[in-house]
Amino acid sequence: MLNDVNLKKKKREIEYLSDWASLVLPYLSPSSLAATSIVCKIFHDISTSITVKRISDATRGLEKHPIPFRNNNTSRNTQSYSYFLYISSSCILRSPHCFRQSWGGDGLSEQSSSISPLPLIDNSCGCKCIGKNCSSIDGSGCSCNWVRTPDVMSECGPKCQCGFDCGNRLTQRGVSVELTIVMDERKGWGLHVGKTGIRKGEFVCEYAGEFLTTQETRRRQKIYDDVKKCSPAALLVVREHLPSGEACLRVNIDATRIGNVGRFINHSCDGGNLISVLVRSCGVVVPRLCFFAARDISEAEELTFSYGDVRSRRHGESLKPCFCGTPDCLGMLPSEDT
Numbered sequence: 001m002l003n004d005v006n007l008k009k010k011k012r013e014i015e016y017l018s019d020w021a022s023l024v025l026p027y028l029s030p031s032s033l034a035a036t037s038i039v040c041k042i043f044h045d046i047s048t049s050i051t052v053k054r055i056s057d058a059t060r061g062l063e064k065h066p067i068p069f070r071n072n073n074t075s076r077n078t079q080s081y082s083y084f085l086y087i088s089s090s091c092i093l094r095s096p097h098c099f100r101q102s103w104g105g106d107g108l109s110e111q112s113s114s115i116s117p118l119p120l121i122d123n124s125c126g127c128k129c130i131g132k133n134c135s136s137i138d139g140s141g142c143s144c145n146w147v148r149t150p151d152v153m154s155e156c157g158p159k160c161q162c163g164f165d166c167g168n169r170l171t172q173r174g175v176s177v178e179l180t181i182v183m184d185e186r187k188g189w190g191l192h193v194g195k196t197g198i199r200k201g202e203f204v205c206e207y208a209g210e211f212l213t214t215q216e217t218r219r220r221q222k223i224y225d226d227v228k229k230c231s232p233a234a235l236l237v238v239r240e241h242l243p244s245g246e247a248c249l250r251v252n253i254d255a256t257r258i259g260n261v262g263r264f265i266n267h268s269c270d271g272g273n274l275i276s277v278l279v280r281s282c283g284v285v286v287p288r289l290c291f292f293a294a295r296d297i298s299e300a301e302e303l304t305f306s307y308g309d310v311r312s313r314r315h316g317e318s319l320k321p322c323f324c325g326t327p328d329c330l331g332m333l334p335s336e337d338t
């Protein structure tokens with residue numbers, strides 16, 4: 001029989017163990033979490049609560065609304081959520097291997113300190129529009145609002161004095177539309193519209209990930225092609241063209257390991273219901289890739305865009321079948337050379 005002192009000691013030990021597990025377990029990957037959950041009842045209960053929270057919000061509280069996972073296939077071997085590290089905007093990582101993120105615990109997530117601010121072209125580049133509407137197009141608008149074509153737009157940047165709620169920072173405040181991540185047996189996870197629908201022209205989300213050099217992009221692409229059994233790669237190369245048709249800039253974004261909900265957008269051969277736009281913030285070197293609604297999109301519709309040209313096939317790469325289901329479907333997913 002445990003006497004009173006021993007009982008108190010035991011209770012304190014259980015509390016310590018439980019506090020420790022609540023701090024450490026949210027950092028674990030799904031497989032490590034599953035392995036830990038069979039150690040004891042305390043670990044099992046905490047792991048279960050973490051899994052439930054992970055399913056309820058892919059964004060770890062970093063966006064305006066939670067974005068839940070939904071997998072209606074209840075067979076034992078299907079995933080209940082996708083595991084990756086969440087960032088709300090593209091970034092350059094100082095030391096990618098040190099980036100750890102707690103997910104599913106009680107505290108709120110934070111962006112990691114291993115993320116570097118995006119490099120500036122010019123430190124003095126920025127508007128002085130305090131209290132003015134930088135997004136106005138009647139001539140009183142500020143100089144940061146200098147380009148608005150179907151493919152490229154410009155916004156105020158880090159050195160502007162207008163403040164974060166300025167109308168010309170539409171894509172810098174993260175995702176504000178309601179979304180759900182839904183599992184499809186053939187395409188994997190896909191991003192769907194939530195209850196409120198989306199209006200034509202509305203900002204949906206950035207395609208956030210790690211900005212890479214071309215050399216690093218090619219190195220990773222080779223690894224992703226070789227290791228196909230892992231979850232699908234989300235490596236995107238965007239080329240900006242001059243009016244002459246010549247490519248003048250390429251942006252490489254890898255959202256495979258670190259990204260936001262943009263990484264769940266599947267391909268559609270008819271071009272999909274999203275338009276991709278390169279957004280330049282005043283003074284920042286690298287533009288970000290952002291998605292806007294190409295038309296009104298109703299509740300539960302899947303969000304899609306075109307991954308590129310199916311005919312420009314990556315060297316030595318076997319094409320994956322496409323299941324976009326549109327009348328224009330070419331049967332294969334695009335896989336351009338990086």
Ligand SMILES: C[S@@+](CC[C@H](N)C(=O)[O-])C[C@H]1O[C@@H](n2cnc3c(N)ncnc32)[C@H](O)[C@@H]1O
Pocket residue numbers: 082186187188189190231232233234235263264265266267268320321322323324333
């Ligand atoms: C950027 S990820 C999109 C999210 C992905 N479905 C997932 O589960 O994480 C790209 C991968 O999704 C799958 N995918 C995207 N569009 C598809 C389509 N139309 N048909 C079949 N698979 C598709 C392919 O495996 C592709 O390599």
